[in-house]
Amino acid sequence: MDRGLEGEVAVVTGGSGGIGRAICRKLASLGATVILGGRDPIKGEEVAEELRTSARGGSSASHEFHKVDITQREAVDRFIAAIIDRHGKIDILVNNAGIARDSLLVRMSDQDWEEVLQVDLTGAFYVTRAAVRGMLRRRKGVIVNISSVAGLMGNPGQANYSAAKAGLVGFTRALARELAGRGIRVCAVCPGFIETEMTAKLPERARARALEQIPLGRFGRPEEVAEVVAFLCSEAASYITGEVITVDGGLSCGRS
DSSP, X not given: OOOTTTTOEEEEETTTXXXXXXXXXXXXXXXXXXXXXXXXXXXXXXXXXXXXXXXXXXXXXXXXXXXXXXXXXXXXXXXXXXXXXHHSOOOEEEEOXXXXXXXXXXXXXXXXXXXXXXXXXXXXXXHHHHHHHXXXXXXXXXXXXXXXXXXXHOOTTBHHHHHHHHHHHHHHHHHHHXXXXXXXXXXXXXXXXXXXXHHHTSOHHHHHHHHHHOTTOSOBOHHHHXXXXXXXXXXXXXXXXXXXXXXXXXXXXXXX
8 A cells, every 4th residue: 555645644624525535535545644624524424434444544543523614714723723732733735625506697696606705715715824834834734725627717607616716726826836935835626527416416418518528528536536636745746836737537628
């Protein structure tokens, strides 16, 4: 088994969803101690227990779930402080938590706009700001933000989601330049259509239209996103920062 992240402490927000769960499994399989943050304690504890007992989690009993609402600054500060208190450090942060509230612009409510921006963008800001303080002191750390091809291309009916995910791309590039001198790397991964609970709910006609736009002719798997995240967290990517990597089967090819 590759133990390339042995001894590292990795925090993954939204770690109980399809992509988040795959990321947690992959990082644990590489030897990292994984701390999940999220709002659903049932799913979160389920993933943490899987990591503790499965071969993917090795013999580590340190994987754990913390209930946290990342839109609440004080709750985020307590979440990060609890991790530092128990584990002494955070080496890796994956900002994966996100929601979608799709609607055409003229029908989009203020609440749907604000909730998506708050979770998908402001939440990442709160968590990163809290976690990066320790990274700055140690002059070491990796931050990976999970954006979306919607943030690069836009998507009808997703003005809020596209704006938030585009904001994460700008956030990534700004932080990469700001933090590089202190040994902290920051990158983003932009998944396209991935086989998750969300895409499983798409009507058959919508799935067919989506597949027509993907050059590889299929939806991706959460594990394929997790592999890219794990690479960016590893020493193999030690000279990579500020990059925005698409995992979309070619969906965004030729798009700026």
